[in-house]
Amino acid sequence: MSDQAELHQQLVDMMTANGSLRTEPWTRVAEAVPRHNFLRGGFFRTVAGAVPTAWEPVHEGDDGWLEGCYSDESLVTQIAGTITPEDIRGQITREPTSSSTLPSLVLRMLEGLQVEDGHKVLEIGTGTGYSTALLCARLGAGNVTSVEYDERVASRARAALGHLETYPTLVTGDGLLGHGEGAPYDRIIATCGVRTVPTAWVEQTRPGGLILATVGGWLGSSELFMLARPQLPPPLGLLPDLDEGKERETGTGADVLNNWTSRFVVQLAVPGAQHLTLERDGHTENVLVDTESGSWAAVYEDSGQWLVRQDGPDALWDAVEEQFGRWCATIRW
DSSP: OOHHHHHHHHHHHHHHHTTSOOSHHHHHHHHHSOGGGGOTTOEEEEOTTOSSOOEEEEOTTSTTHHHHHTSSSOEEEEETTTBOGGGOSSOBOSOEEEEEOOHHHHHHHHHHTTOOTTOOEEEEOOTTSHHHHHHHHHHOGGGEEEEESOHHHHHHHHHHHHHTTOOOEEEESOGGGOOGGGOOEEEEEEEEEESSOOHHHHHTEEEEEEEEEEEOOTTOOOTTSOBOGGGOOOOOOSOOOTTOSEEEEOSSOGGGGTSHHHHHHHHHHOTTOEEEEEEETTEEEEEEEETTTTEEEEEEEETTEEEEEEESSSOHHHHHHHHHHHHHHHSOO
């Protein structure tokens, strides 16, 4: 058995053991689709100890490339919207914009899609094409349509799929609009995060069909996938004067922003807010800023007491307190 085949089988065995692969059809699919084929352009890995986070490219044939391809990890494949591993030597500190999602999550989602033979599936976010290939292996390429926003990413995925002689319907465009020409679909799956489920997806799903998507927001409340690019937050620009506004005590501390579940609840109260932390006057301030309304709130702890200072047309932290309080009243601890 070659190193590639051995690593591939080890990954499948691991996903079976941890419950990510639970059914025989998807196990066969996972064994049939080689992930490294979709990472021939390389990937980025973090630079140990770098602050802020820095990335360095790992190219095909480099030490660790093949092992990385068959690790159960998400691998960054694009930085800053345009930069791929082939474009640089050295390090880069910009934000990731595209990745190959960890295989166990991909397979768990695909099993959760509950497809049956003959189902037509629309995938939002082709990415490297790995999940697209898995769908094609399960349902046949003729039943799979995949939409990718980024033209360069789409081109690479098309080439990778072609290398395996797999030819689904590939569309370059805004996945939030779906692909009406192929509707209706039995299933729609999104491999990017969305703030809300688009109406177009609902309209393009057959009655009784399923839509599987990660709903998140600008507070990073659902970090399974990167947000769809048309729904990315606007630049923060110049911050407001955080010394202005009214200050008071609050029983809802900034720790609600650190928990995945409570952060999702908070997001419902302030859907237009973005979060940042600042060191000011010896305190760590958690700041929410809504660039559209100009409202902001700064929350910090002093001598064991949480304080909030806020200003603008909308009292952001008041809304957080109300929403979080209602949620706490409905759950059982």
